Amino acid sequence: MAFISSGYNPAKPMENRITDIGPKHFEEFYPEVIKKNKGKWTHHEILEPGVLVHVSETGDEVYTVRCGGARLMSTTHINEICDIADKHCDGHLRFTTRNNIEFMVDSKDKVEPLKNDLKSRKFAGGSLKFPIGGTGAGITNIVHTQGWIHCHTPATDASGTVKSTMDALFDEFQNMRLPAHLRVSMACCLNMCGAVHCSDIAILGYHRKPPMLDHEYLDKLCEIPLAVAACPTAAIKPAKVTLANGTEVKSVEVKNERCMFCGNCYTMCPSMPLADTDGDGIVLMAGGKVSNRISDPKFSKVVVAFLPNEMPRWPSMTDAIKKMVNAYSNGANKYERLGDWAERIGWEKFFEVCELNFTHHLIDDFRQQAYMSWRQTTNFKF
Amino acid sequence: MAFISSGYNPAKPMENRITDIGPKHFEEFYPEVIKKNKGKWTHHEILEPGVLVHVSETGDEVYTVRCGGARLMSTTHINEICDIADKHCDGHLRFTTRNNIEFMVDSKDKVEPLKNDLKSRKFAGGSLKFPIGGTGAGITNIVHTQGWIHCHTPATDASGTVKSTMDALFDEFQNMRLPAHLRVSMACCLNMCGAVHCSDIAILGYHRKPPMLDHEYLDKLCEIPLAVAACPTAAIKPAKVTLANGTEVKSVEVKNERCMFCGNCYTMCPSMPLADTDGDGIVLMAGGKVSNRISDPKFSKVVVAFLPNEMPRWPSMTDAIKKMVNAYSNGANKYERLGDWAERIGWEKFFEVCELNFTHHLIDDFRQQAYMSWRQTTNFKF
Amino acid sequence: MAKHETPFLDQLESGPWPSFVSDMKQQAEVRAKNEAGVEFQIPQDCVDDLLGVVELSYKHGRTHWKHGGIVGVFGYGGGVIGRYCDQPSLFPGVEHFHTMRVNQPAGKYYSTEYLRSITKLWDLRGSGMTNMHGATGDIILLGTTTPQLEEVFWELTHNLGQDLGGSGSNLRTPADCLGTSRCEYSCYDTNSLVHFLTNEFQDELHRPAFPYKFKFKLDGCPNCCVASIARSDMSFIGTWKDDIKIDQDAVNKYIEQDPAYPSNAGAHKGRDWGPFDIQKEVINLCPTGCMKMVGKELKIDNANCTRCMHCINVMPRALKIGDVRGCSILCGAKAPILDGAQMGSLLVPFMEVNPDNDYEAITDLIENIWDWWMEEGKNRERLGELIMRQGFQKLLEVTGIEAVPQHVAYPRTNPYIFWREDEVPGGFERDVVEYRKHHLR
Amino acid sequence: MAKHETPFLDQLESGPWPSFVSDMKQQAEVRAKNEAGVEFQIPQDCVDDLLGVVELSYKHGRTHWKHGGIVGVFGYGGGVIGRYCDQPSLFPGVEHFHTMRVNQPAGKYYSTEYLRSITKLWDLRGSGMTNMHGATGDIILLGTTTPQLEEVFWELTHNLGQDLGGSGSNLRTPADCLGTSRCEYSCYDTNSLVHFLTNEFQDELHRPAFPYKFKFKLDGCPNCCVASIARSDMSFIGTWKDDIKIDQDAVNKYIEQDPAYPSNAGAHKGRDWGPFDIQKEVINLCPTGCMKMVGKELKIDNANCTRCMHCINVMPRALKIGDVRGCSILCGAKAPILDGAQMGSLLVPFMEVNPDNDYEAITDLIENIWDWWMEEGKNRERLGELIMRQGFQKLLEVTGIEAVPQHVAYPRTNPYIFWREDEVPGGFERDVVEYRKHHLR
Secondary structure, X not given: XXXXXXXXXXXXXXXXXXXXXXXXXXXXXXXXXXHHHOOOXXXXXEEEOOEEEEEXXXXXXXXXXXXXXXXXXXXXXXXXXXXXXXXXXXXXXXXXXXXXXXXXXXXXXXXXHHHHHHHXXXXXXXXXXXXXXXXXXXXXXXXXXXXXXXXXXXXXXXXXXXXXXXXXXXXXXXXXXXXXXXXXXXXXXXXXXXXXXXXXXXXXXXXXXXXXXXXXHHHHHOOHHHHHHHOOOOOEEEEEEEOOOOOEEEEEEEOHHHOOOOOHHHHHOOOOOOOOOOOOEEEEEEOOEOOOOXXXXXXXXXXXXXXXXXXXXXXHHHHHHHHHHHHHHHHOOOOOOHHHHHHHHOHHHHXXXXXXXXOHHHOOOOOOOHHHHEOOOOOXXX | OOOOOOOOOOOOOOOOOOOOOOOOOHXXXXXXXXXXXXXXXXXXXXXXXXXXXXXXXXXXXXXXXXXXXXXXXXXXXXXXXXXXXXXXXXXXXXXXXXXXXXXXXXXXXXXXXXXXXXXXXXXXXXXXXOOEOOOOOOEOOOEOOOHHHOOOOOOOOOHHHHHHHHHHOHHHHOOOOOOOOEOEEEEOOOOOOOOOOOOOEEEEEEOOOOOOOOHHXXXXXXXXXXXXXXXXXXXXXXXXXXXXXXXXXXXXXXXXXXXXXOOHHHHHOOOOOOOOOOOOEEEEEXXXXXXXXXXXOEOOEEEEEEXXXXXXXXHHHHHHHHHHHHHHHHHOOOXXXXXXXXXXXXXXXHHHHOOOOOOHHHOOOOOOOHHHHEOOOOOOOO | OOOOOOHHHHOXXXXXXXXXXXXXXXXXHHHHHOOOOOXXXXXXXHHHHHHHHHHHHHHHOOOOEEOOOXXXXXXXXXXXXXXXXXXXXXXXXXXXXXXXXXXXXXXXXXXXXXXXXXXXXXXXXXXXXXXXXXXXXXXXXXXXXXXXXXXXXXXHHHHHOOOXXXXXOOEOOOEEOXXXXXXXXXXXXXXXXXXXXXXXXXXXXXXOOOOOOEOEEEEOOOOOOOOHHHHOOEEEEEEEOXXXXXXXHHHHHHHOOOOOOOHHHXXXXXXOOOOOOHHHHHHOXXXXXXXXXXXXXXXXXXXXXXXXXXXXXXXXXXXXXXXXXXXXXXEXXXXXXXXXXXXXXXXXXXXXXXXXXXXXXXXXXXXXXXXXXXXXXXXXXOHHHHHXXXXXXXXXXXXXXXXXXXXXXXXXXXXXXXXXXXXXXXXXXXXXXXXXXXXXX | OOOOOOHHHHOOOOOOOOOHHHHHHHHHHHHHHOOOOOOOOXXXXXXXXXXXXXXXXXXXXXXXXXXXXXXXXOOOOOOEEOOEEOOOOOOHHHOEOOEEEEOOOHHHEEEHHHHHHHHHHHHHHOOOEEEEOOOOOOEEEEOOOHHHHHHHHHHHHHHHOOOEOOOOOOEOOOEEOOHHHOOOOOOOOHHHHHHHHHHHOHHHHXXXXXXXXXXXXXXXXXXXXXXXHHHOOEEEEEEEOOOOEEOHHHHHHHHOOOOOOOHHHHOOOOOOOOOOOHHHHHHOOOOOOOEEEEOOEEEEOHHHOOOOXXXXXXXXXXXXOOOOEEEEEEEOOEOOOOOOOEOOEEEEEEEOOOHHHOOHHHHHHHHHHHHHHHHHOOOOOOHHHHHHHHOHHHHHHXXXXXXXXXXXXXXXXXXXXXXXXXXXXXXXXXXXXXXXXXXXX
């Protein structure tokens, strides 16, 4: 194929260069009803799962139909979204923070045609293209990271674990029958590009083996002081190593028992890969939240120390997640978030009703804050 | 005066030596009614401030009259206590964990004569010898340390601050009108021989100047490596110092900005005294508890960063304490401990209703746990 | 026909949830057929090879992507993430497969016209695969070759009026909830502020001058739909200082189970939770206990309200946010790596959000914080870690903010106060000879 | 006539609270008069000089005591604290003024006969000043000279049947609440166990072999009157495993305001809190919400009870501790110095307290913990600091206790698990050459 120039001249990169113009102005993108009623909304209602109405003091209404979907998205799929928005929504739409698509119409009679159109569309493989849901006291789309699709440090896949989980929880995406909304998040390593540490349920890819040392190349590909400094537990030291061929090279050595497998060294130095078929897998966390509602925001807690990568559908993981969701659904009070419920019944009861094993791995031993998580009271349940 | 030998022969220290026999057996000391009913008590009642009855399943009762007093106690005073116990209590008595004296009698008719006897006794200076009280929803005796009476590291006096405080709070010692019991504790430096870190109100002596360095003697009187190692913030380094007379000696230097005045170096090295007339004084802490009742045990919080030593009665200190006790008494619910009350209304309201100033000193900056005490929510009161 | 067998991935096509595999296969097919006659500037079968490399990861249980080299567009230090496959001979179509981050618009509203201009560009010059959106908020264009980077950038800036996002030790594209544009809870116009900040700090977004990454996130209210309190170095959360507005008639509509007044705006419709009980569902769940019914009137002791949003969420037609509006600002949130996770710590209880003076109070605060962090921050030290290392007091000092009890959940439990010499009468220097006159050795 | 003017201390004689100054003055006078004709073995005016030195401290705002040198009794490494005045020429009576710690009896019960034997001994050989009691629990004999130490020890052991307490890097005299001797809440006989432990570990009490001090404290129930959870390296807190016993008739007596059934055993009599309200005062304050009234019957869901004692404290005639009794054991409490304060962390949720086998389970646990601490503890490192440094898991490992969720308030919030090599399939050693076949550089 022939190279097509955009107009850029590599010989004169500064010629006619435009920089620092930022994003498009949001007002260009507002639907008319939004532009007109911004700041004037008086209330809203979730009419049914995935369908909201917002009412303005002007009397205007905007109806929103929310659809789930993969955040990994082809241009073909985006174009189809645009077709729908052109047909029903005067050419406007928006995305939510959690990768949902929202189609907005300005009157109630436009809702059913839109919904019907969305429901009719399926991928060739059989899955829905635009499942409607993700509102209220249910489970909405999972925010996640790249995984094996596009990242060099993951300990598991993101898109596959998310697809498997959303299939398992699909009824809760299309219903609003939980005690409160439940946010599931996924990060494929603990760099947590998608910070999952304050989610009701968090899926986290995790390594369990210290880095391999590619001594022959290490000093060529890495800045050794940066690799050494990268380690939060000071497990890495500079070292001289004699290769099989007798050459002495500069490299590093790793004190394995101090390694907590965070992979920060690998981020700084490609000659220290951690990935391992048996070592890598899933950590499950639970009970976090970001809302200030009723109780303060809180961190998720590690509730399953490790599950192996079971490609392609991670059944042990989805099973553990379903157990948590079911126990929560059965046990919590109306409005009670998963973490608030666990705290109310006590974490010892949480493990009991969720049928999860408690192991020593779940006791914090990282830094002095660990102490705060131990039990300094006789107030516990047998 | 002539030396009177106990029988010990310094030339033969092992001859007839008796060691490791422990304390006297408690059963020798039990009053008869205690011996007979141990393990059989069914319930108790506080009849009036300082007077309790315990009822046994045998039908027996024991009446206890509790008296406050100084834990610093002369043999003359102890003998007087013995006289009272001999007269009313068949020669038995006990002390409580908080330095109260308990006189027990086995029938109700013996209570009034005992009380009258106790009330009648005063020191020549005018103070009561045996004030009755210290029970229930009131303030009991203060546990404390040695202070200037007998310790080398204090930043304030113990007996004097305690006497001043108990005089100021005396009505609450003899009443039971607070929302719950309120424990005041005192430690004259943060070695906290009497750990005060979980008290409703804690009085703590504190230094504010780094150690003086007695260079001429330091290496003679101290093990320099121990002094260096003693510092929790690594503020102390070995150093060579040239004295005024030109002699070079081994000593230490202190990085003043890293010093938090804990005095741990002075404990290890007498050539590093901290005590200072202007530097030393009082820290007030509040809101701790050790009971597991309703809420978990909790640490006291620093609520007044510093008050100067105002001998002999520390009026600024007793004033701040009274403000806290009054605000608590007015604001808390029945059964609510001071710390639970402060948490319910929020610490921002605590400072408001207690009329105490909040300053930057009260924000934690020691170690990473400090983070846990900052506010990670928008849930606060203006 | 698929270029690679994908038996593992094929199993991810079933089930109701939209299958990323089906979408990739659809895209591979569209590129293979090329009915639009696109003159693809990167390998036409790159999506086939992407499927292949992911399938191989499913077989191995390990990624097959390598570290990115230093690639980018001229003059920018961010916005492009280099990415290379570690099995290029098996998957030549994705040998180079870089990511470009594009500033998303405020509130993530789009016109189809704009979106189609993006897809057209990315079909020509990239894989046609995207993330809508990345975790930080950007539009992620996933997969192109090095020579196309400048071409894409040129087209974005010249034809689409659109810039790249941040990566590396840069400001990242600020993100917001939809704010007043479609939410009655929002205490300020998040869209306007996020757009302002994104444009005001384009230099910081594009040219690495920071110790590490830096994120702004803007939530319109304490419900925190955009998770700013957990995910941004500086979190702007809408709040108000005056009273919650009460429509007593509407309160009674809720109490009377009027169907137009469903609890929690209908969020619990999927289950029969019994009749709405204002005592149990609102008053007893109020974290401060500052509400009560007096006859048919709901009373709120606003001085004791912490604005947690629960009552407003439950009865949005009856209760409204106050009128004296602004935001709280919290600092230091980050994911666990390296020194443990942090949530944002409250720095400014209330700040006005004033577009009329270009948000001066906010930009002043930001600049003070950045000055400190750029001066004192170590390599790869997030703001939260610097605050932890130097103390919250230091943050107050550099921002000129006075300590108030709102800054803490509780005062310090240890007495280890680092008194400064100028705070202590007589200072730190003392005369040991004088001292020894009164205290023999 | 007083030997020294004490204008500061004189001001501490007024007010209702017993004045330590008045008591010291009384003692000084008794010694000066010496009506009993005691042949004082240390300076007769030592209490005068003690008043003088304290007065000087009130004037200076600084102590006038120096570090103790190494003094003690032969063969013991604790029990005596050396103390010297830093102004001996002004106060020769207290130039040497050492403390002796004496093991207090369990429950701090005394006969007057015993107390008089102590006062007689201390009048002869010491200052006659004491603490009843020291912060750890010992009887503190305050002020004697070096030559008298062995004499006092001889008399204590030979004539009084009484030993010294601990100090320095020793076990300190264990302390207890009064337990079953006079408290219906106590879940085990604290007096017996504390006496046993004190005697069992006399060697550890008297001969320093530890990294630092070590304290046992024994509370009979979770009310923790002896503060064991805050003040002891090992804290034994009584508890029970079965159901709270309910006397429904007595419950109704409380509800009916029967004057013989005052709430909280009469502790709130000093104020009119209104009529007793079981819903408000008991059921609503239950931290687990595990109680309710069904008609006239109080129901407790014991599986959800955390035994906090509140309901039992409020209605002691109606509610009683269960019958399957024992103790919980918590480890590591300490005051702030050096690394910050700790409370005890729960190690054993339930342990039998069995005198019939010499408390074997308890002593085994103690010895395991001491073995670890003596092996691994650094100089001046308390048990709590060792646990913090090596991790709670290590404590479980050395004590052979399996991890249970009761050990934590909440599971870890970070995923930084230190997996051991034997827990991970294939171990840690890997072949980078093999890896590189599948992952090119």
